[in-house]
Amino acid sequence: MGKEKEFWLLLLLITCFFFRPLFGGETFYFRDLYLHTYPDKQFFVNSLRSAQVPLWNSFLLGGEPYINNISTSALYPLNLLFFIFPFIHAFNIFIVTHFLLAAIGAYFFARTLALTPLSSFLVGAIYTLCGAMLSSANLPGLIFDMPYLPLIWACWHLFLLRRTRRWFVLSVVFGVFQALAWTHEGNEITMLSLLGWTLCYPYPHKTSAIRKILLWLLVTVLIIGCCAIVLVPAIEIVKHSGRQYQLNAEEFARFSLHPKRLLELVFPNFFGSVNAIRPRDAYWGWNLVGQYPPIMLNIYFGWITLTLACLGAWLPTVSADEKFSAHVRRYCVMLALCFLLGSLGNFLPFFSTLYKAIPFLDFLFHSPEKLVIGAILPISLLAGYASERCCRIYAEKNEWHGRLLWISWGLTCVSAALFVSFRRFPQAQFWWLSEFFQRVTDETIARQGLASSFFHATVMMGLFSLLMLYRKYFPNRWQQLLLVGIIVIDLWGAGARINFYAPRDFFTDIPKAAKLVKHAIGDSRLFVADVPSNSSLKAPSNEMMWLSRWSLETLSGYSGYMYGIPVIFHDDANNLGQKYIVQLHQMLKQFAWSQRIPILSSGAVSLMITHENLTLPGIEKIAEIPNDSNLRFFLYRNTRAASRTTFVTQAQIVQSDDAALARLTQPDFDPRTAVILFDEDVAVKRFISPQQPMRPADIHIERRSVNSMTVNVSTTQPGYLVLSEPFYPGWEATVDGKPAPQLRANLAFTAIPIPAGEHIVTRQYVPRLFYDGAWVSLGFCILTVLITRKIHTLTP
Incomplete structure (x- = not known):
C-alpha cells in the first residue's frame, strides 16, 4: 500500500483540504473544541510538565476525576503529539491526524476487498470528506473514534481471511485505541456493524456462524478488558454522576435528525451555513433542528456518490471469487439504511417502543442524530466499487448501462429544474418552501442558499452524466480518474463551508476578564450566571467565531477553565459531574439571588459574573466586564463565601x-x-x-x-x-x-x-478502581498475547 501513488495522493488531498489550520495561521475552535477539548488537553499537558499526574481536575464543577475519566481521553496514545509540537500547532495537527487516519483506514480496507488503488482512493476520499465526517470535527467523541472503524474492519477481515495472528493483534490494538480515544459511541457502532460483516462475508474457511460469533465475542472482550483501566472506574463515575438530571427520554429524543433534513444528503448546504451569530441570518432551517446549531452540521454525500452506491448494491457479481460479492454489498446497503433510519430517532413511529425496550439506550447513544456516522463506510465502499465497475474498458454489456444514463440525466434535469424555478419564480417557490419547512421567515437567505445548492448539484450531476455518456461510446482507462476527480470536487466544494476556523489568537489572546478574575480570585472559585436570551452581540462580522470569542471574553459557562480559573455550578459538558453539584446547579436556575448566595458561599464562590445589578448584603461590585453586546456584565465579590478549607464547630443535622x-x-x-x-x-x-x-x-x-x-x-x-x-x-x-x-x-x-x-x-x-482497572488491563494484555500464540488452534 505504501508504494501506491494513489495512497499518497489521498493523504496529500486531505492535507491540502485542511491547509488553513495546518499552515495558514488559523485553528479549529467550534463548539466542543474550544469549550472542552482545548482546555482539557492544556490541563493534561501542563500537569505532566509540572511533574503531576492529573488524577483529579479541580477546575470544573468544583472537581471531578480526570485521568480515569473516559471522556477526557487522557490515556489516548496520540496525546503524545502535544509533547512534540507547540501546543496550538499540536491541537490542529491532532485533529487533522484523525482525518488522515480515517483516509488511511478506508483506503486500506478497500484494498483488502481487492478494489483497485484508484477505487480505494475514492473510498478514502468519500469516507473522509463527506458532510457527516467533516461535521464530526467539532464533536471529539466521533472524530477521535471513527478513524478506527475501517482499520478495525480491515484487520478483522484479514484475520478471518488469512488466519494470521498479527491481524488479530492489530484488531485488538485498534479497538483499544478507539476505546481510549473519547467515548463509547464509536465503539458500539464499530463492533455492532463488525458483527454483521463477520456473519455476512463468505469466508473461504467455512467457519460456522456460531464460531464466528464466538471469535467476535473474544476480540470484543479482549478490547474491553485491555481498556479496563478506564472502563472499570467509569462504572463508579457514572454511578455518582448527575446523568439522572440531564439524560432522559425527552432530552434524548430532542437530538433526532428531522426527516426533511435528508435532502442534505444530495443538496450541499441545503439549509445554509451555521457559521453565523444570529441563526436566521444564514441557516434558514433552524425551525427543524429544534436547537442551534444542529449536532450534525451537514450530512452531504451528493447525487453522484449515492447514485454509485445504489448501483454498487444492485450490480450482479462478476465472478465466484469476487471479494465484494452481491451478498456482502446487500449487507452494506442494509447497514447504511439502518443507521440513517436510526438517526431519525423520535420521528420514527416505533421510537417510543424501542426506547422502552432497549435498556440504557440514551446512555449508549447520547443523540440519535450521531448514528448518521455509521452509514459512511458502507456508502463509501459501494460507491468505490461501482466506480470501478462503471469505468472498465471492457464493461459487461448489461441493461444497467442504459439505466444508469437515464437515472443520471433524470437527476440532472430535476436539479436544473429546481435551480431555474427558484431563480425564475422565487415568490411561488418560497410559498411552497415556507409551508413545507415550517415557517421559513427569511426569503432572501433561503432563496440564495437553495439556488446555490441546486446549481452545485446540477453542475456536478451534469458532468457525471456527460462522462457516462462519453464512456458509453468511447471507453478508456482515464475515465475513472476523471470520475474520481468530479466526486472529489463535489465533496470539496460542499465540504469547504462545513468547518470554519478562527485566527490562532482566538486561543492565545487572554481576555481582560480572565486577567481580572485570576488576579482577584485567590483560593476560591468563580460562578457565572446564565446569559439571557435577549443578548445581542456587536461584532465586526456575522461569523460564529465572534460569538464564541465573546463567551470567552465574558467567561460564560465554564469557559474560565480555558484560563485555569476554577469554576463551579455550570452546565456539565460530559454529564459525568458529581450528582449533588449538578442538582444544585439545576436548582440555582430557579432560585432568587438571596437563595443562591448561601449555596454559592458553600462552594467557595468568592467571585460572580452576571448581567444583573445586585444589591445584597455582603456582595460588592468589583468591576464591569468589557464586552461588545447590548448587555453589561459585572464582576462581584461575595464576602460571605467560605474558603475552600474552613473550620466550624456548629453542625446542623x-x-x-x-x-x-x-x-x-x-x-x-x-x-x-x-x-x-x-x-x-x-x-x-x-x-x-x-x-x-x-x-x-x-x-x-x-x-x-x-x-x-x-x-x-x-x-x-x-x-x-x-x-x-x-x-x-x-x-x-x-x-x-x-x-x-x-x-x-x-x-x-x-x-x-x-x-x-x-x-x-x-x-x-486515590482512585482504587483506576488502579484495579490498570491491573485488569495488564492481565488482558498478557491474555491477548497468550491467545495469539494459540491463534491457529482457535481458527481451524
Missing part, C-alpha cells in the same frame, strides 16, 4: 437531601460558621453536639497539589474541617496519620471531624 437543600437556601445560613450534616452519618452522632459555639482556629495549608492537600489545624475545641470539594469516592483522609471519616456536608461537599489540639490533616485522591 438534617434527615434528607430535601431538608439539606431547604436549609442551605435560607439567607441566614452562613457556611463560614456552620455546616449541614446528615443524621445517618454515625460519626456525626458520636463526635460533637450540633450547637456548640465557635472559637477561632488556626488553619495553615502546608501543601496543595492536583491530587492531594495537607493542612495544619490548631484548635482549642473539636469541630469540622469543611472542604468545598465535592463529596466523592476515592478521596482518603487522615488526621495525624490515622484514617479519618469524611462526611457529606452542605449537601454536596466534604467535612472531616477534627478533635481539639494541633493536627496534621491530609487528603489525597
Whole structure:
C-alpha cells in the first residue's frame, strides 16, 4: 500500500483540504473544541510538565476525576503529539491526524476487498470528506473514534481471511485505541456493524456462524478488558454522576435528525451555513433542528456518490471469487439504511417502543442524530466499487448501462429544474418552501442558499452524466480518474463551508476578564450566571467565531477553565459531574439571588459574573466586564463565601437531601460558621453536639497539589474541617496519620471531624478502581498475547 501513488495522493488531498489550520495561521475552535477539548488537553499537558499526574481536575464543577475519566481521553496514545509540537500547532495537527487516519483506514480496507488503488482512493476520499465526517470535527467523541472503524474492519477481515495472528493483534490494538480515544459511541457502532460483516462475508474457511460469533465475542472482550483501566472506574463515575438530571427520554429524543433534513444528503448546504451569530441570518432551517446549531452540521454525500452506491448494491457479481460479492454489498446497503433510519430517532413511529425496550439506550447513544456516522463506510465502499465497475474498458454489456444514463440525466434535469424555478419564480417557490419547512421567515437567505445548492448539484450531476455518456461510446482507462476527480470536487466544494476556523489568537489572546478574575480570585472559585436570551452581540462580522470569542471574553459557562480559573455550578459538558453539584446547579436556575448566595458561599464562590445589578448584603461590585453586546456584565465579590478549607464547630443535622437543600437556601445560613450534616452519618452522632459555639482556629495549608492537600489545624475545641470539594469516592483522609471519616456536608461537599489540639490533616485522591482497572488491563494484555500464540488452534 505504501508504494501506491494513489495512497499518497489521498493523504496529500486531505492535507491540502485542511491547509488553513495546518499552515495558514488559523485553528479549529467550534463548539466542543474550544469549550472542552482545548482546555482539557492544556490541563493534561501542563500537569505532566509540572511533574503531576492529573488524577483529579479541580477546575470544573468544583472537581471531578480526570485521568480515569473516559471522556477526557487522557490515556489516548496520540496525546503524545502535544509533547512534540507547540501546543496550538499540536491541537490542529491532532485533529487533522484523525482525518488522515480515517483516509488511511478506508483506503486500506478497500484494498483488502481487492478494489483497485484508484477505487480505494475514492473510498478514502468519500469516507473522509463527506458532510457527516467533516461535521464530526467539532464533536471529539466521533472524530477521535471513527478513524478506527475501517482499520478495525480491515484487520478483522484479514484475520478471518488469512488466519494470521498479527491481524488479530492489530484488531485488538485498534479497538483499544478507539476505546481510549473519547467515548463509547464509536465503539458500539464499530463492533455492532463488525458483527454483521463477520456473519455476512463468505469466508473461504467455512467457519460456522456460531464460531464466528464466538471469535467476535473474544476480540470484543479482549478490547474491553485491555481498556479496563478506564472502563472499570467509569462504572463508579457514572454511578455518582448527575446523568439522572440531564439524560432522559425527552432530552434524548430532542437530538433526532428531522426527516426533511435528508435532502442534505444530495443538496450541499441545503439549509445554509451555521457559521453565523444570529441563526436566521444564514441557516434558514433552524425551525427543524429544534436547537442551534444542529449536532450534525451537514450530512452531504451528493447525487453522484449515492447514485454509485445504489448501483454498487444492485450490480450482479462478476465472478465466484469476487471479494465484494452481491451478498456482502446487500449487507452494506442494509447497514447504511439502518443507521440513517436510526438517526431519525423520535420521528420514527416505533421510537417510543424501542426506547422502552432497549435498556440504557440514551446512555449508549447520547443523540440519535450521531448514528448518521455509521452509514459512511458502507456508502463509501459501494460507491468505490461501482466506480470501478462503471469505468472498465471492457464493461459487461448489461441493461444497467442504459439505466444508469437515464437515472443520471433524470437527476440532472430535476436539479436544473429546481435551480431555474427558484431563480425564475422565487415568490411561488418560497410559498411552497415556507409551508413545507415550517415557517421559513427569511426569503432572501433561503432563496440564495437553495439556488446555490441546486446549481452545485446540477453542475456536478451534469458532468457525471456527460462522462457516462462519453464512456458509453468511447471507453478508456482515464475515465475513472476523471470520475474520481468530479466526486472529489463535489465533496470539496460542499465540504469547504462545513468547518470554519478562527485566527490562532482566538486561543492565545487572554481576555481582560480572565486577567481580572485570576488576579482577584485567590483560593476560591468563580460562578457565572446564565446569559439571557435577549443578548445581542456587536461584532465586526456575522461569523460564529465572534460569538464564541465573546463567551470567552465574558467567561460564560465554564469557559474560565480555558484560563485555569476554577469554576463551579455550570452546565456539565460530559454529564459525568458529581450528582449533588449538578442538582444544585439545576436548582440555582430557579432560585432568587438571596437563595443562591448561601449555596454559592458553600462552594467557595468568592467571585460572580452576571448581567444583573445586585444589591445584597455582603456582595460588592468589583468591576464591569468589557464586552461588545447590548448587555453589561459585572464582576462581584461575595464576602460571605467560605474558603475552600474552613473550620466550624456548629453542625446542623438534617434527615434528607430535601431538608439539606431547604436549609442551605435560607439567607441566614452562613457556611463560614456552620455546616449541614446528615443524621445517618454515625460519626456525626458520636463526635460533637450540633450547637456548640465557635472559637477561632488556626488553619495553615502546608501543601496543595492536583491530587492531594495537607493542612495544619490548631484548635482549642473539636469541630469540622469543611472542604468545598465535592463529596466523592476515592478521596482518603487522615488526621495525624490515622484514617479519618469524611462526611457529606452542605449537601454536596466534604467535612472531616477534627478533635481539639494541633493536627496534621491530609487528603489525597486515590482512585482504587483506576488502579484495579490498570491491573485488569495488564492481565488482558498478557491474555491477548497468550491467545495469539494459540491463534491457529482457535481458527481451524
